[in-house]
Amino acid sequence: ANAGGALVTTRKGALGSMPTTDEITRMIESNQQNNDDRFRPGFHFSPPANWANDPNGLVYYEGSYHLFYQYHPYSNKWGPMHWGHAISKDLVQWQHEPIALFPDEHGAIFSGCCVVDWKNSSGLFVDSHGLVAIFTHADTHPVTGQPRQRQSLAYSSDKGQTWHKYDGNPVLAEDDLIDFRDPKVFWHPQSERWIMAIVAGDHARFYASPNLLEWTLTGEFGKGEGSHDGVWECPDLFELPVDNTGRTKWVLIISIGDNPNCPEGSRTQYFIGEFDGNTFVNDNPADHILWLDHGRDNYAGVTWSDVPQEDGRRILIGWMSNWKYANETPTGSWRGAMTLPRVLSLASKDGNVVLIQAPVREVEQLRKEFMSWSGITVTPAAPFIQKMNEDLLEIEADIDLRSGSEFHIRLKSSGLSEIVIGYDPAKEWLFIDRSNSGVTDFHPSFASKHGAKMVSKNGKIKLQIWVDRNAVEVYADHGMVVLTDQIFLDAPMDRVEVSTQSGEAVLDSLQIHTLEPIHILGGGRNEA
Numbered sequence: 001a002n003a004g005g006a007l008v009t010t011r012k013g014a015l016g017s018m019p020t021t022d023e024i025t026r027m028i029e030s031n032q033q034n035n036d037d038r039f040r041p042g043f044h045f046s047p048p049a050n051w052a053n054d055p056n057g058l059v060y061y062e063g064s065y066h067l068f069y070q071y072h073p074y075s076n077k078w079g080p081m082h083w084g085h086a087i088s089k090d091l092v093q094w095q096h097e098p099i100a101l102f103p104d105e106h107g108a109i110f111s112g113c114c115v116v117d118w119k120n121s122s123g124l125f126v127d128s129h130g131l132v133a134i135f136t137h138a139d140t141h142p143v144t145g146q147p148r149q150r151q152s153l154a155y156s157s158d159k160g161q162t163w164h165k166y167d168g169n170p171v172l173a174e175d176d177l178i179d180f181r182d183p184k185v186f187w188h189p190q191s192e193r194w195i196m197a198i199v200a201g202d203h204a205r206f207y208a209s210p211n212l213l214e215w216t217l218t219g220e221f222g223k224g225e226g227s228h229d230g231v232w233e234c235p236d237l238f239e240l241p242v243d244n245t246g247r248t249k250w251v252l253i254i255s256i257g258d259n260p261n262c263p264e265g266s267r268t269q270y271f272i273g274e275f276d277g278n279t280f281v282n283d284n285p286a287d288h289i290l291w292l293d294h295g296r297d298n299y300a301g302v303t304w305s306d307v308p309q310e311d312g313r314r315i316l317i318g319w320m321s322n323w324k325y326a327n328e329t330p331t332g333s334w335r336g337a338m339t340l341p342r343v344l345s346l347a348s349k350d351g352n353v354v355l356i357q358a359p360v361r362e363v364e365q366l367r368k369e370f371m372s373w374s375g376i377t378v379t380p381a382a383p384f385i386q387k388m389n390e391d392l393l394e395i396e397a398d399i400d401l402r403s404g405s406e407f408h409i410r411l412k413s414s415g416l417s418e419i420v421i422g423y424d425p426a427k428e429w430l431f432i433d434r435s436n437s438g439v440t441d442f443h444p445s446f447a448s449k450h451g452a453k454m455v456s457k458n459g460k461i462k463l464q465i466w467v468d469r470n471a472v473e474v475y476a477d478h479g480m481v482v483l484t485d486q487i488f489l490d491a492p493m494d495r496v497e498v499s500t501q502s503g504e505a506v507l508d509s510l511q512i513h514t515l516e517p518i519h520i521l522g523g524g525r526n527e528a
């Protein structure tokens, strides 16, 4: 049941039953009454209450960033999907908006994207432009009884405040494909048409359209390429310059679903190559796997669409969880948060092109107090210890590994738990160890140590770490290596300890900013 709002019908189609803003506010308030909120993030986006997964329909339009997301407003577990909605002027402070899309006669609203139809190619707008959401309608096939997924549209002429489902839904159905979902659409100026990247179980498909309504298959990619540990989900395809070479490359992001036999759970990979307007061609050998994030909690990430941002940045947001245990995390009456928005760019490294990530510069506005140290030698007998009164931090460390011993930054709670961010020079391995990180017993594979290959430069490494109440994000090697992990300490983090396992290391520089929590207006605990 959905709080019993009025049935709204529009010129182009039925919207379904919509709770009013008051009803949503009441629902949020009643949800928060028993809310153990100590894991509610301070500066990552989280839903007003209940369940959220993938970010959807990221779009920048007339001065606002829109974030839609997979939302189940009536429970803290995954269920019939809606599109939640929030807007931001700066990607840092958010405002919750009423739910944008409700399930309807064609099914639940799975992941998808949003574009600005600037030229009214769809004819859905009265001689102007507006927002078009392209998403997956998920239901059950009336004859076979199998899950069915078809692609549909909704549109908004008032900057995303109200949405109308298109009368001709679904606009794209392929009866013999399974797991056919998560359309990502962009305008391709070279061929003057819309391109849709979409997945179908074990491969990505590309469709083209003059008007967003009629779609023609132009190519396929992926069988036998990259990781197939799980079902392919949430594709994204875009072009970026490589360094300052004047050259460009295409990036195809593919999330792969959880596989019970893989301890890593759901993960995101990317491919570098070319897109000729019809299909994608991988530059790398088919068995070469590039991971977007080496932590366990960055999934279903997609970027803002082709609409130019202020300065043409390509910005990614991911869902900071993992299907392995997403439904079990100990966050109380809300569940699921987003990563920091990250600017993506490409660099060449040892002859290969790789993706680089950095949090958007706007997050610097959250910086509060600043502490800085330099030239500190640490050993196991003489660690560096800084007590903290606040648990939202940005840490930047330049480390000289000297003796070549394993190096640790430990974020410790006032209780017994800690999260270790470490580097093992012998294995050239950057890792997060959350085995003793507090509440871990909700799933056997949560308490793990995992990481990525990373080569130090002249025995030095540089780490940038964002610490929130539910997660850490670690950026290293100029953003070429990123680890994002949820953490649930037993008590608030109150100490930063830096040490080695055996020999000595020198903190050439250590800088810590305490951070202001963000304000999410219109619901949720972050409200000002």
Ligand code: FRU
Pocket: 053, 054, 070, 081, 110, 111, 112, 136, 181, 182, 233, 234, 300
């Ligand atoms: C990815 C995903 C998508 C799907 C959505 C459903 O996390 O499984 O493939 O559209 O979540 O909520």
